[in-house]
Amino acid sequence: MTEIxxxxxxxxxxxxxxxxxxxxxxxxxxxxxxxxxxxxGAVGTTLFGGKIDPSIPRFLSNSGMVAGKRSFAFLAKKGLRNSKTLRVLMKAMEHEGMFLKLSDVFRIPEEAEAIGKKLHLE
Known part of the structure; x- marks a missing residue:
C-alpha cells in the first residue's frame, strides 16, 4: 500500500x-x-473481500470536517472480490459526507501513478 x-x-x-x-x-x-x-487507500482484510480495517472509519470520523470534500477511493489489489471491498471503503467515506469523484483498484504502482497524472483535482 505504501508504494502504491x-x-x-x-x-x-x-x-x-x-x-x-x-x-x-x-x-x-x-x-x-x-x-x-x-x-x-486501503487493503482488504480478508481473502474474499468486503472488509476494511476498522481503524479507517474511526480515523475519518476523527479527522475534522471532511463532509463535502472531493475524494478518490482506491485499493491495493489483494485476494478476491476487490470491488466489494472498494464499495465498503466508499460507503465509509460517503458516511462522513465525502463527495467521491473516482475509485479504482491498483495491481501495481505504475497504475496508480498514471491515474494520479489524470485526476481532475480542481
Whole structure:
C-alpha cells in the first residue's frame, strides 16, 4: 500500500499540486479539514473481500470536517472480490459526507501513478 500511495502522489505532484501522505494508523490525530481533495487507500482484510480495517472509519470520523470534500477511493489489489471491498471503503467515506469523484483498484504502482497524472483535482 505504501508504494502504491507514493506512486499516486508522484502522479498528482506531476500536475503541480502539493501532496501530503498521511498514514491513518500512525498519524491518528491528523485533521483533514485543510485539504481540498482527499485520496484514501486501503487493503482488504480478508481473502474474499468486503472488509476494511476498522481503524479507517474511526480515523475519518476523527479527522475534522471532511463532509463535502472531493475524494478518490482506491485499493491495493489483494485476494478476491476487490470491488466489494472498494464499495465498503466508499460507503465509509460517503458516511462522513465525502463527495467521491473516482475509485479504482491498483495491481501495481505504475497504475496508480498514471491515474494520479489524470485526476481532475480542481
Amino acid at each position: 500511495s507514493r506512486s499516486l502522489a508522484r502522479g498528482i505532484e506531476s500536475q503541480g499540486v502539493s501532496v501530503d501522505l498521511i498514514d491513518g494508523e500512525r498519524d491518528i490525530n491528523t485533521k483533514l479539514t485543510i485539504y481540498n481533495y482527499i485520496a484514501l
